[in-house]
Every structure is written in structure tokens, then in C-alpha cells.
Amino acid sequence: MSTLSEQGGVIYSRLIAREGDESTYELFIGPQHPASGHMRFIVRLEGDVIVSVDPDIGYVHRTMEKLAEGREVIKSIPLLERMTIIDSHNVTLGLVRAIEKLLDVEPPPRARYLRTLLSEINRIASHLYGMGIAGIMLNHSTMFMWAFGDREVWLQLAEELTGARLTHTYSIPGGVRRDLPQGFADKAEKAVRYMERRLKDYMAVFFENPQVRARYEGVGVLKKSEASRLGIVGPNLRASGIKYDARLAEDYAAYSELEFEVPTHEEGDAMARMLVRIEEIKQSMNIIRQILRKIPDGSILADKYVRLLPPPLREQVAKTGRVKFPGIFATLKLPEGDAVSRVEMGHGEIFYHVTGNGSTKPYRLRVVTPSFRNVILFRYLAPGHRFMDFPAIYGSLDYFPPEADR
Amino acid sequence: MSGVELASLVEQRLRERGFEAQAVRSVVKVKATPERLRELAEEVLRMGFDHLASIEGIDWPQDGVIEVVYHAESYREDLRGVLVEIRVRAPRDTPRLPSLIDVWPNAILLERETWEMLGVVFEGNPDLRQLLLPPDWSGPPPLRKDFKVVEEGVYVDVE
Numbered sequence: 240m241s242t243l244s245e246q247g248g249v250i251y252s253r254l255i256a257r258e259g260d261e262s263t264y265e266l267f268i269g270p271q272h273p274a275s276g277h278m279r280f281i282v283r284l285e286g287d288v289i290v291s292v293d294p295d296i297g298y299v300h301r302t303m304e305k306l307a308e309g310r311e312v313i314k315s316i317p318l319l320e321r322m323t324i325i326d327s328h329n330v331t332l333g334l335v336r337a338i339e340k341l342l343d344v345e346p347p348p349r350a351r352y353l354r355t356l357l358s359e360i361n362r363i364a365s366h367l368y369g370m371g372i373a374g375i376m377l378n379h380s381t382m383f384m385w386a387f388g389d390r391e392v393w394l395q396l397a398e399e400l401t402g403a404r405l406t407h408t409y410s411i412p413g414g415v416r417r418d419l420p421q422g423f424a425d426k427a428e429k430a431v432r433y434m435e436r437r438l439k440d441y442m443a444v445f446f447e448n449p450q451v452r453a454r455y456e457g458v459g460v461l462k463k464s465e466a467s468r469l470g471i472v473g474p475n476l477r478a479s480g481i482k483y484d485a486r487l488a489e490d491y492a493a494y495s496e497l498e499f500e501v502p503t504h505e506e507g508d509a510m511a512r513m514l515v516r517i518e519e520i521k522q523s524m525n526i527i528r529q530i531l532r533k534i535p536d537g538s539i540l541a542d543k544y545v546r547l548l549p550p551p552l553r554e555q556v557a558k559t560g561r562v563k564f565p566g567i568f569a570t571l572k573l574p575e576g577d578a579v580s581r582v583e584m585g586h587g588e589i590f591y592h593v594t595g596n597g598s599t600k601p602y603r604l605r606v607v608t609p610s611f612r613n614v615i616l617f618r619y620l621a622p623g624h625r626f627m628d629f630p631a632i633y634g635s636l637d638y639f640p641p642e643a644d645r
Numbered sequence: 646m647s648g649v650e651l652a653s654l655v656e657q658r659l660r661e662r663g664f665e666a667q668a669v670r671s672v673v674k675v676k677a678t679p680e681r682l683r684e685l686a687e688e689v690l691r692m693g694f695d696h697l698a699s700i701e702g703i704d705w706p707q708d709g710v711i712e713v714v715y716h717a718e719s720y721r722e723d724l725r726g727v728l729v730e731i732r733v734r735a736p737r738d739t740p741r742l743p744s745l746i747d748v749w750p751n752a753i754l755l756e757r758e759t760w761e762m763l764g765v766v767f768e769g770n771p772d773l774r775q776l777l778l779p780p781d782w783s784g785p786p787p788l789r790k791d792f793k794v795v796e797e798g799v800y801v802d803v804e
Contacts, residue, residue, distance in 0.1 A: 249750045255771055297777035302794070304762075305787055309794055467720050470696030470751040481720050488725040579672055579716065579728060581698070590698045590716065605701040605714075607755075615751055644777060 248464040253619050256293040257283065263290055266626075270298045275633075276640040280617065284626060292621040292629075294614050296643050303645045307604040312338060312593075313568055315604060317408045322608060323642040326365040326585045328357045328397075328407050333582035334606075335410040336491050337591040340578035342412055342571065344541050348493070350414040352534045355492040357400060357409050359523040359530075363434070364393040365585025366474075366516045366637075373513065373634030374445060377454055382445045389437055392430050399423060411562070412571065413541035418560025424531040431524045438517060446513065455510035459620040459632035462507060469619065472609045473587020474515040475636055479507035485583035499526050509635035516637070544568075570599050584609055586637055610643040652727050655692060662688055674730045679742050682733050686715075686748045689729050694719045697745075698728065700755035702763035704789045710734045711763055711789075713742060717749070735765060744769035762788040 264284045269275030281293040303322060307315040319334055320327035332354060339345070346354070367390040374382025394404050399420055401407040409415055445451055461471065466479035476483060484501045486494045502518035504511035538545060540562050545553060547565040556562055573595030580591045587609030596602040613636055620632050652668040659666040664685055665676040677685045694717035703712045715731040735742055744767040746752045756767040757776050764786035767773065775782060785792045 251747070251750065254746075254750060254753055297775070297779070300777045302787065305792075305794055309796075468695055468750055470698070470718070470749075476720070482722070483720040483725060579730070581728075588698075592699065592701060592714070592716065594703060603701070603703045605699060607699040611754070612751065615754055 248462065249468045250619075253291075253622050254615065256281075256618070257291045268629075270295075278640040278644070280629075282621075282626070282629065287626045289621045289624055289626060289629065292617045294617045296611075296614060296640065299641045299644045301641075301645065304604055304606065308601060311569060311599045312571055312573055312601050313411070315601070316411065317406065319606065320406055320408065322606075322645055323365075323584065323586070323610075323639055324405050325368045325639070326361050327405060328354075328361045328409055329365075329582060329584040330589060330608075331408070332358060332410055332492070333580050333589045333591045334593070334604075335412055336580040336582065337578045337593040338412045338571075338573070340580065341573050341576065341593060341595050344413040344543055346414045346541055347538045348535045349418075349537045350539045350541075351493040352530050353400075353415045353419065353539065354410055355494060355497070356419075356527060356530045356534075357397060357407065358492060359526050360393050360397050360400070362585045363520050363523050364390050364397070366520050367393070369585070369637035369639075370441075370445075370513065370516060373637070376630040376634035377451060379445060379448075379451065382441070385437070385441065385444075389434065392433060396423075396427060396430055399426065411540075411564075411568070413544045414539050414562065416562050418539050419534070427527055427531055431527060434520070434524060438520065441517070446510075446517070452510065454628075454631045455513065455635065456508060458509045458624065458628050459616075459635060460506070460508045461616070461620060465619070466507070469615055470612055471587075471616065472612050473584070473637075474519060475512055475613055475616065476587065477501065477503045478511035478515045480505045485581045485588040489581045491580070491582060493530070497526055497529050499529075509631050512635040512637075572597065572599055573601055586610055586639060586642065587613065606645060608642045608645060610639045611645070613638060614643050651724065655727060655729065658692065659685075659688065664688075671726050672728045672730050674732070677731055677733050679733055679735060682731070683743050683745070683748070685731060686717075686745050689717050689731070690748050692729075693721050693724050694729050695749070696720075696751050697749045697755060700752060700759050702759050702765055702788065704737070704763060706737065706790050709737045711737050711740045711765060713740075713759065713765055715745075740765040742767055746770055762786055764789070 266282045266284060269279040270277055277298040279295040283290040303319055316331050320331045323330050367386045371383045371386030398404045401409045461479045463480045466476050466481055480503055482501050482503050499522050502515055504515055544565055547567055552563055575595055575597050577594040582589050589609055590607040592605040593601050594603040616636055621629055649671055652671050652673050655673045656666045656668040659675055667674050698716040698718040701714050713733045717729040744756060753772055756770050757772055759765050760773045761776050761778055
């Protein structure tokens with residue numbers, strides 16, 4: 240190894256999967272384990288101390304990049320949102336941004352606010368899902384049932400807004416598909432107040448529980464320099480003290496017009512990762528309130544596409560607030576060239592690179608999901624810990640197997 | 646400093662080292678040859694881009710090349726809006742590139758995926774095993790253009 244590599248403070252030997260001799264015990268977890276989801280870990284142990292973890296992630300491989308290359312680009316929106324079905328709008332927002340950059344379309348302001356609104360609702364639901372799973376991994380069923388029950392509040396809000404519980408397909412190139420329904424602001428306000436109350440209960444029952452603290456504090460510590468060198472994303476990164484968020488780095492949706500903070504922690508352990516999520520939920524609710532207060536009036540689809548509609552249909556779209564796709568949408572031609580976009584999901588930053596060659600289908604559509612970038616942490620954090628710490632580390636990473644396994 | 650200004654600064658510095666660089670919006674696009682890839686990567690790392698956002702391969706069968714695209718990213722506050730895109734071309738029948746895991750440690754899984762999906766061999770990566778595909782997979786690398794996805798018809802044929 241060159242001297243360059245040693246500056247960053249990453250311990251390379253932890254990244255290489257090892258076979259071990261006869262004294263190591265090889266334990267397969269999953270792919271059907273209640274905690275592991277659709278993936279398998281090959282854990283090598285000496286006594287009950289973890290020597291190495293080899294994550295074997297390919298159990299739901301859905302070939303999304305390849306399938307997207309064989310379809311009209313508009314069809315890849317409902318295809319790719321199934322990657323992270325619990326956070327489906329944030330997933331597709333990146334794709335839509337990349338397509339918009341290629342096609343040179345900008346969404347109108349109202350559409351940008353609506354996108355932000357759904358993104359934040361999705362982020363809260365995604366964090367609650369992650370916290371529930373983390374709870375059940377510590378055998379804390381109350382946390383699991385509470386978080387999953389409260390997630391329903393946000394799913395219902397999303398359904399009210401988009402018409403679909405999970406797969407919203409809300410953003411389309413140039414705008415969004417539906418306008419804000421009547422009376423939405425009141426319902427959202429109610430949900431926010433309810434959630435604020437519930438977060439206090441979560442703190443009392445789960446995060447301040449001495450058992451939970453004992454399992455989480457000082458476990459799976461990721462140092463600041465390591466987090467940056469390993470390219471970790473999302474709350475896992477911010478829990479190590481790096482103030483980075485794609486919402487700040489990339490100018491998308493209405494984030495530059497809204498005020499919010501990016502919560503960070505310095506410890507970098509499992510507890511910090513969970514607490515960052517709690518604070519992010521609070522920030523998301525703050526953003527939702529701001530949006531509902533200052534959402535501008537106007538069209539929800541770019542003029543460029545509205546003009547393609549026949550006049551009677553244009554009136555109908557304006558009146559009902561629901562977009563009927565202009566015929567050209569089925570055959571949008573991607574010009575030659577490429578576009579990159581980064582968007583912050585609940586789990587972290589998602590990266591898209593779309594290459595067009597003048598046809599209706601993308602020549603190459605590359606997506607790197609946050610869970611795929613975080614999967615390296617299983618290898619990196621677990622060695623040296625006792626086996627009982629493994630579920631605690633896994634739960635705190637908020638890892639979503641089907642997302643890594645695009 | 647805005648992302649665009651910063652990108653042009655990065656572009657300038659890479660040009661001084663003799664690389665073909667071009668800043669498009671906030672993405673600095675650099676072309677490299679397999680021989681100079683390592684030198685370029687270390688230079689980009691020294692500028693503060695300390696991890697990769699992605700490695701991908703693009704298959705161009707008509708030119709007989711596979712293009713490997715690296716996107717380097719930084720969490721530093723002054724660099725966070727900028728991405729450095731490195732493109733390297735390798736011959737399609739024997740694509741071999743040096744591994745960059747000691748420059749960017751998180752390349753370890755990304756290189757493994759590119760090896761599996763496009764058949765690009767990264768010399769020096771000790772971990773080139775199947776990642777997403779089943780371990781007994783045989784056949785061409787699936788993201789090459791000559792691999793066709795067999796799709797089932799929409800309608801069931803009635804005999």
C-alpha cells in the first residue's frame with residue numbers, strides 16, 4: 240500500500256474478508272433470518288468475538304439498471320421506486336432530476352414545494368421503519384410496534400396527497416402528478432402534533448432505557464476520518480460528526496428556500512446514529528410546517544409540457560389539479576450526453592448517472608443507493624465486537640437489503 | 646465560492662498536470678488512460694475528494710471499448726457541491742484496469758460490482774467474487790449490450 244492510503248486512518252485489513260483457520264467458527268446468518276432480511280452474513284467468530292463479517296447481498300437481485308435500459312425512460316420511474324419501497328419518492332426524485340437536467344426542463348415553484356413535502360413525509364416514514372426494525376433486533380417489541388403503528392400516520396398523509404400508499408410515482412419530468420388536496424394542511428398539522436408527543440414516549444421507553452443504552456453506547460464506533468474515507472452516507476455519516484447532506488450540497492426541490500438544520504453527533508456509536516434519526520424527524524416536521532405555510536400558487540407542470548395538451552384537457556388539468564400526461568411523455572427522447580444527480584433519502588445520499596444517446600431509452604442508467612454504500616460498514620464496524628453486538632450494530636445502520644441489491 | 650467557480654478551479658489544476666479536463670456545471674469531467682489512472686486518482690484525492698460516489702461501466706460495442714466512469718466526491722464544506730468524473734476506456738475483449746482500493750477504500754465493493762456486471766478486471770483487488778449474481782452464474786457479464794433480457798410476453802398464448 241502506498242503512503243497515501245494510510246493518511247486517512249482507514250484500517251484496510253478490516254475490509255478484506257478472511258477465511259481464518261480451524262479455530263474460527265463460521266456462522267451463516269440469513270438469508271431467511273428475521274433480523275437479516277433478504278441477505279446473508281457470513282460471520283467468522285473466535286469464541287464469541289467477531290473476526291470478520293462478509294455480507295452476501297445478492298438475494299433479491301432485480302437487475303434494475305439493466306431493465307431500465309430496455310424501457311422508455313418514463314417507465315423507469317415506477318420501476319426504480321420499488322428499490323426502496325418504504326422511501327419511494329426520495330428514490331425517484333433523483334432519477335427525475337437527472338432526466339430533467341438531460342431534457343433541460345425546470346419544474347414550476349409549486350411543484351418543487353410539493354416534491355419537498357412528499358420527500359419529508361417519506362423521510363419520517365423511512366426513519367420510523369428503521370427505528371422499529373432496530374427495536375425488534377434488540378428484542379424490544381414495543382418500539383417495533385409503536386414505530387410501525389406511527390408510520391401509518393405518515394403513509395395515510397402520503398396517500399391523501401398522491402393516491403397511493405407506498406408507490407407514489409409522484410414526480411414526473413417537469414412537475415408533479417397531483418396538486419395539494421383540500422384540507423391537507425390541517426391533517427398534516429395534526430399528524431405533526433401527534434408525532435411530537437410520540438417522540439417523547441420513544442425517548443422514555445426506548446432511548447432512555449438503561450438496557451438499550453447499554454447495548455448501544457460505545458458500540459460500533461465510526462470515527463470521523465473513517466466515515467469520510469469510506470464514503471458513508473446519511474444519518475450514519477452525520478452521527479460521526481460530518482455535517483454533510485445532499486439537500487445542502489445539491490440544489491434540488493425547494494430546500495434552498497427553506498430553513499432547516501442538519502443534526503450531527505460527535506460520538507459515532509450506535510446510540511448517536513439512532514439519536515440523529517430522532518432529530519431528523521423533528522427537522523422534517525419543521526420543514527413540512529414551513530411548506531404548508533408558504534407554498535406558492537401556480538401550475539404544477541412545466542409550461543413546456545402543459546402547452547402540448549389540447550385546450551379542453553388543459554382546462555381540466557387546471558381545474559382538477561391532476562395531470563393527464565401529454566402523449567409525448569410516452570416517447571420522451573433523451574438527448575446525447577449525460578447527467579448526474581444526488582438526492583438525500585432517509586437512508587442517505589442516492590446517486591444517479593443517466594447517459595442518453597438520442598433514443599427514448601436511456602443508454603446507461605447508473606444508480607448507487609445509500610444502503611449499497613453503507614454495506615461496507617458491516618465489514619468495518621463488527622470485527623472486535625462480541626456477537627451479541629452484531630444485531631445492535633445492524634439495527635443502528637438502518638440498512639435496507641432490497642435497496643443495496645438493486 | 647459557488648460550485649461552478651470551484652469546478653473551474655479544479656479543472657485548471659488538473660489541466661496543469663496535463664489531464665484533459667472540462668467543467669460542465671458543477672461536474673469536472675476528466676479523461677484518463679489506464680496508465681495514468683492511478684496518478685490522476687492520487688491527484689484528485691490530494692485535492693480533497695476522498696471517496697467515490699460510484700464506479701460504473703458503460704459498454705460501447707461499436708467502438709470495441711468499455712468505458713469505466715468514476716465519480717469522486719467530498720464531504721468538505723468547500724468542495725461538497727462538486728463531483729469529479731473520471732472516464733477511462735479499456736478494450737472490450739480484455740478489459741484490465743489497476744485497482745484503486747488503496748486510493749479510495751470504498752472502491753472495494755464498487756469494483757467488485759463492475760467486475761461482475763461488465764467483466765472489467767481490476768488488478769490488485771483481492772475480492773473479485775460474485776456479489777449480486779448467484780455464485781454459479783455463467784454467461785456473459787449482464788450489463789454488456791450483448792446480454793439480452795428475456796422478457797415474458799404480456800399475454801398468455803392460448804393454444
